[in-house]
Amino acid sequence: MENFKSEKEFLESYNPEDYERLSLGADMVIFSISNEDSKNYRKLNNKYFSVLLVKRLDFPYKGMWNLPGGFVNIDENIDDAADRILKKSSGLSNIYKEQLYTFGDVKRDPRMRIVTVSHISLINKDEIKQDLNENAFWFNIDYEEKGDTFVCRLSSVVENIEFEAKKIGDTYQIVKNDKIAFDHALIILTGILRLRNKIEYTDVVFNLLPEYFTLTELQTIYELILGKKLLAPAFRRTIKDKVEKTSKIQGGAGHRPSVLFRRKKK
Amino acid sequence: MENFKSEKEFLESYNPEDYERLSLGADMVIFSISNEDSKNYRKLNNKYFSVLLVKRLDFPYKGMWNLPGGFVNIDENIDDAADRILKKSSGLSNIYKEQLYTFGDVKRDPRMRIVTVSHISLINKDEIKQDLNENAFWFNIDYEEKGDTFVCRLSSVVENIEFEAKKIGDTYQIVKNDKIAFDHALIILTGILRLRNKIEYTDVVFNLLPEYFTLTELQTIYELILGKKLLAPAFRRTIKDKVEKTSKIQGGAGHRPSVLFRRKKK
């Protein structure tokens, strides 16, 4: 190595082309809650935990589904690329997002070496004002774990998808999948697990909700994400410091109306 | 976009050079536990939570400290690059590691766009058989948090370092640092926080220990990483399902000898 007198001198002689380079992408696992109107006036709406997927129109994996994503530009921060993709897919800005994991196996993309920084994002999809891209659909997530096997069913108006993963040590491996492109099934799985874990010790759930909500709605969302039922008294006890009662009331259904709560700011 | 008849045809026409590319690195936050012999025959050894840093001999940031790291080769998985760097810095293979976070701000490296996938790794440094690189040193970590401020002191035989970060929302920002290169202070901080969090609900600690250890040693390591004292009876209660008593005993000091435990495998 040559001997440079100063950092400035070093930088001027430095040629980035000397190193092999690759492409960097950002993929977004955008989660939200979907409502299905109930036919029975007495019953509450059905709620679903859902994820946004886009149908691929081009090779590779043409006709299969993938996560909203794109390349990180050479002069763009990863965070900014993630925000740009979120904005493009939903029209929304200032959305909750966090980095999930970076997937970079050499052959994950058949075109060339593309490393992707995956993110999860939580949105209240009722805030989306624009129409979704015509190839983008919300898929309701239903998953179960039996021992080391994780089975995930994704259902939308246009297609039903099922994939399966096996836990080997600390990592999961996709063992069944024929409709999700690239390694995106693994990314979705990683996102579900991250959110399930994080919902227990953070306040991220509130990003899925409108400003005012009932405690039953909040509990249902916890149940959907955790994949199990909770007992109301215990749930209300643990959540009580995070929310505050408002004077608003949600009525209109064939049963006792519910008080609307709001996230408590400290 | 052209119309391709098959995935094969598409791939043959695809030119990776059409996209701007960048360099990918992998940096390793290698944690271990250091022992300092006690002068008083009655007293236990002092233990420290420590991290491996390397002095930079070249520009940029010549003379400052950085994490062991390197580039991810174009035909190399990120995991394999991380293992290669671990092997190079410690001589060890099959070490515990996990991906930490991907840092990719445009200007994080003055040379060019380098995105780095940081990892944490936990080792028992007594297993290192080879000499460390002459510019690599173990730094004992001592940190404290006061409100939103995180102060971290790193001390080694050759240098003492202090850096400070402020919490803004969910993220930390380095506000004082003059001896750590690049954004590596932030990476170290992120690693400490991740480990502190993870030690509470996983079994990763055991990667820092030899096969046989005393419960007091184990408790001390928890205390060092968590940055607070624990009560022995409560600690022993919570840890008891993860360890098993052996018939070995650690004596030789001026006090009651201790039973050696081992990690319980299921």
Added chain:
DNA sequence: CTAATAGTGTCTATTAGACAGTATGTT
């Protein structure tokens, strides 16, 4: 014996789980 650490018993406080019961809208 003494200093220093190892290890246990037990009381109390806090938190989680379970279940039963009461309350209150709309049709």
Added chain:
DNA sequence: AACATACTGTCTAATAGACACTATTAG
């Protein structure tokens, strides 16, 4: 009135925190 959900009271079980006490070694 009846259904469906909203919401609360309270008992019990499990877990965490605190402290005091006993045990055991080298010198």
